Amino acid sequence: MWEYKKFLEFPADVRRKDPDLAALIATQFGGPDGELSASLRYLSQMYTMPIPEAKATLNSIGTEELAHFEIIGTLLYKLVSGVPADVIKQTRFAPHYAKWGRANFPEDSSGNPFTSAFFASHEDPIASITENMAAEQKARAVYEYLLDMTEDPAVIDTLAFLREREIVHFQRFGEVLDLLYDYQEKYP
């Protein structure tokens, strides 16, 4: 089961309100390479993994991605909370506001809702772990695109932290892939 710890994995802050930026960062809340997608991908795949290292890695990284979902949710909340509607009206955040107000909703930066069609969960462990390595690289790339979109030093710190985590996850999945090949060689 999961238990909530009443603190963030990283102290996510913003220096100033910025609804335009929120509309872009939203893609890491509910877009194809976003944190919700990553979390559900790994937490769906873990059950049928053949070796304990793979089960544990998917369980731990899937859990960490949920903490990243919360970090992105925090950024979005801080970027738009208290901004008056007539200011929001002039921003890219206006279409979101028209549907949901200032509440967070898992969607991409164009407002397309989250779907599990964003990811795959295969019984074949090589297929799944290889998918995950690509997913981590795609998420890293998206964080780099987003880093190009802002000059807010607090937002930059947070996005840079999340970008680094994708690199660590890629590394760990690479180790799991090697362990899976060893296992398949031993028990073909």
Add this chain to the structure above:
Amino acid sequence: MARKDYRLNLPLLMDIMAHNFVNVETVLYLNTHPDCQEVLDLHNRNAERYHRLIDEYQRNHGLLYSNYPDAGYPWNWIDEPWPWEINYRS
């Protein structure tokens, strides 16, 4: 019993967050290197310190886990601020 004046302690909370992050890292590493004694020792040392800090925080500043065995009356798990409401660099 009179209500204790629980209050956010940001430096202590940030220290807990830092120790929690070390734990995230040691767990991920150990999952694929279960026989690495050096990181296992680091993990155990850090986790011990983490639990001491958590205990200090929950005794004096409010709940971080809802199953803390000495929760405050009235039920203080609901106390604000929630993690997304804190200004960490104020």
